[in-house]
Amino acid sequence: MTELTVTEQKLAQATKRLQESIQSRQRLERQYERDTQRLNTFIGSFFQTVLGVDSVLDQKLLKLRGQLQKNPSVDSIEAALEDINDYAQSQQLQIQRLLKDGYDILEHLANSRNEKLLPTPILTSIKQTLALPALSVTSITPLLVNVIHGLQQTYQQFATKNAVNDGDNNPTAAIESISLERLKQWRKELINLLSMLDFGSRDEVSLQTIRQKLTQQLSRDQLLEQCIKLIRIVLASIREERKSAQHFLSELTDTLTSLQQTVATSKESQQLGNQQQNSLTDKLTSNVQALSNTIEHASDLVVLKQQVQQQLRKLAETVQQKKQLEEAQQRKLSNQFSELESRAKDFQQQAKEYKKRLSEQRFKSLQDSLTRLPNRAAFEERFALEYKRWQKTKAPLVVAIADVDHFKRINDNYGHTAGDKTLQVIANVLKKSLGQAAFISRYGGEEFVMLLADSDSDSALKLLERARTTVREIPFRFKNEDISITISFGMADFQSSLDTMSSVFEKADNALYKAKSEGRDIVIRA
Numbered sequence: 389m390t391e392l393t394v395t396e397q398k399l400a401q402a403t404k405r406l407q408e409s410i411q412s413r414q415r416l417e418r419q420y421e422r423d424t425q426r427l428n429t430f431i432g433s434f435f436q437t438v439l440g441v442d443s444v445l446d447q448k449l450l451k452l453r454g455q456l457q458k459n460p461s462v463d464s465i466e467a468a469l470e471d472i473n474d475y476a477q478s479q480q481l482q483i484q485r486l487l488k489d490g491y492d493i494l495e496h497l498a499n500s501r502n503e504k505l506l507p508t509p510i511l512t513s514i515k516q517t518l519a520l521p522a523l524s525v526t527s528i529t530p531l532l533v534n535v536i537h538g539l540q541q542t543y544q545q546f547a548t549k550n551a552v553n554d555g556d557n558n559p560t561a562a563i564e565s566i567s568l569e570r571l572k573q574w575r576k577e578l579i580n581l582l583s584m585l586d587f588g589s590r591d592e593v594s595l596q597t598i599r600q601k602l603t604q605q606l607s608r609d610q611l612l613e614q615c616i617k618l619i620r621i622v623l624a625s626i627r628e629e630r631k632s633a634q635h636f637l638s639e640l641t642d643t644l645t646s647l648q649q650t651v652a653t654s655k656e657s658q659q660l661g662n663q664q665q666n667s668l669t670d671k672l673t674s675n676v677q678a679l680s681n682t683i684e685h686a687s688d689l690v691v692l693k694q695q696v697q698q699q700l701r702k703l704a705e706t707v708q709q710k711k712q713l714e715e716a717q718q719r720k721l722s723n724q725f726s727e728l729e730s731r732a733k734d735f736q737q738q739a740k741e742y743k744k745r746l747s748e749q750r751f752k753s754l755q756d757s758l759t760r761l762p763n764r765a766a767f768e769e770r771f772a773l774e775y776k777r778w779q780k781t782k783a784p785l786v787v788a789i790a791d792v793d794h795f796k797r798i799n800d801n802y803g804h805t806a807g808d809k810t811l812q813v814i815a816n817v818l819k820k821s822l823g824q825a826a827f828i829s830r831y832g833g834e835e836f837v838m839l840l841a842d843s844d845s846d847s848a849l850k851l852l853e854r855a856r857t858t859v860r861e862i863p864f865r866f867k868n869e870d871i872s873i874t875i876s877f878g879m880a881d882f883q884s885s886l887d888t889m890s891s892v893f894e895k896a897d898n899a900l901y902k903a904k905s906e907g908r909d910i911v912i913r914a
């Protein structure tokens with residue numbers, strides 16, 4: 389083998405090795421490129437998944453993706469991945485804490501008694517998720533999103549309701565909507581209670597002011613303040629009542645004492661008078677006896693005449709004394725009796741006034757002070773009576789509930805006094821249209837409840853229709869504006885022996901609700 393041949397062989401081997409090494413390098417580079425590509429794709433989809441979860445992580449991933457696109461060194465990628473890993477670990481603790489918080493919130497919502505806060509399907513899915521063996525971000529996050537939607541719906545419902553009911557667009561008021569609902573109920577209840585109070589002119593102004601305040605939207609504190617004022621008025625009135633009852637009782641005791649005294653003195657003077665009378669009678673008897681003795685033993689007529697005259701004078705004196713005594717006794721007794729009589733007369737007058745006052749109070753406690761119609765308490769009493777009558781006779785009995793439409797607007801637009809006036813006018817229209825046959829009461833607020841006994845359902849419906857149209861045709865004028873006011877009715881009658889007071893009332897109430905939802909200004913029969 390020549391030296392040239394040897395050299396050629398070595399060169400060929402070296403070339404081959406070089407080619408192999410180039411190929412292997414190319415393979416490696418292709419592999420690296422593929423790996424980088426895969427990593428890029430993975431980071432890309434990972435990036436899509438976690439995008440928006442954490443802004444710091446977003447930045448780190450964006451940086452890594454940028455590096456990968458520039459064919460970086462493995463070292464620099466390793467450093468970037470390590471950085472991301474450290475950050476992810478620190479966030480993991482945070483996520484666990486958040487998961488725990490999320491779990492607690494869901495558990496609280498699921499067990500909350502106020503389930504109205506969330507729609508039922510959401511509550512069901514919370515309960516199902518909580519029952520899972522382990523919680524993860526993927527199970528809890530969609531649920532939390534649902535909860536947020538649910539709460540948002542509830543919030544919007546309350547906000548709309550408040551805006552419609554109270555004309556209040558203040559969002560903070562809407563946030564407090566649950567307590568606002570409650571406050572509204574309390575205000576309504578207090579207005580009802582107020583309508584049962586009437587302590588005469590002394591408290592009229594104060595009660596009127598409280599009523600006026602209660603018809604406006606109040607905070608809890610303001611409502612409490614009105615409550616306290618009301619309690620003070622009631623207490624003052626109770627004190628007054630107690631005083632007046634004490635006065636009456638002390639008058640009664642005085643009169644009885646004086647009667648007792650008169651009876652005692654008349655008895656005493658009668659006893660004394662009897663003694664005196666007896667002694668005078670004895671005296672008279674002995675006078676007559678002496679006279680008869682004188683006559684019997686007389687021998688001389690002149691002497692006898694003198695003695696008889698003397699005895700007769702004594703007799704006349706005694707008779708006179710007896711007469712005077714009798715007259716004195718008579719006078720004393722008659723004085724005592726006339727004194728007693730006048731005392732008794734005074735007392736009788738007082739008792740009459742007291743009784744009148746008591747019956748007035750009873751009447752007032754059953755009368756609504758604004759409309760002078762029977763109030764809710766009177767209605768309950770009458771309803772029980774009519775129901776008993778119906779149970780016995782099965783004669784027709786209809787319950788009707790009337791409610792002024794959009795009454796709040798009248799208060800809001802024309803003031804509370806206009807609202808009061810409206811209620812008074814409507815009360816009169818109801819009285820006139822329904823006549824004597826109906827028992828009409830102001831049940832509370834802008835609600836009137838009527839009992840139509842002896843009217844069958846058809847004729848009751850006609851009467852109510854008449855009342856409804858009459859109200860609509862009244863030309864109300866407030867603040868130089870002509871307005872039309874309407875009322876809606878719900879009615880129901882007793883039909884089967886299964887009907888009870890509350891079931892028929894509820895039917896009428898549901899019918900009224902229907903009347904409201906069907907556009908108002910109508911009478912709906914259950």
Ligand SMILES: Nc1nc2c(ncn2[C@@H]2O[C@H](COP(=O)(O)OP(=O)(O)OP(=O)(O)O)[C@@H](O)[C@H]2O)c(=O)[nH]1
Pocket residue numbers: 553554579599602603604758791792793794795796797799803804805806807808811832833834904908
């Ligand atoms: N002026 C006055 N207002 C009263 C009286 N009693 C209750 N109100 C008011 O009546 C209003 C009743 O309003 P809502 O229950 O919301 O009903 P509405 O506006 O009549 O609406 P609909 O019944 O749905 O047609 C409330 O604003 C009460 O404050 C009262 O004696 N006098």
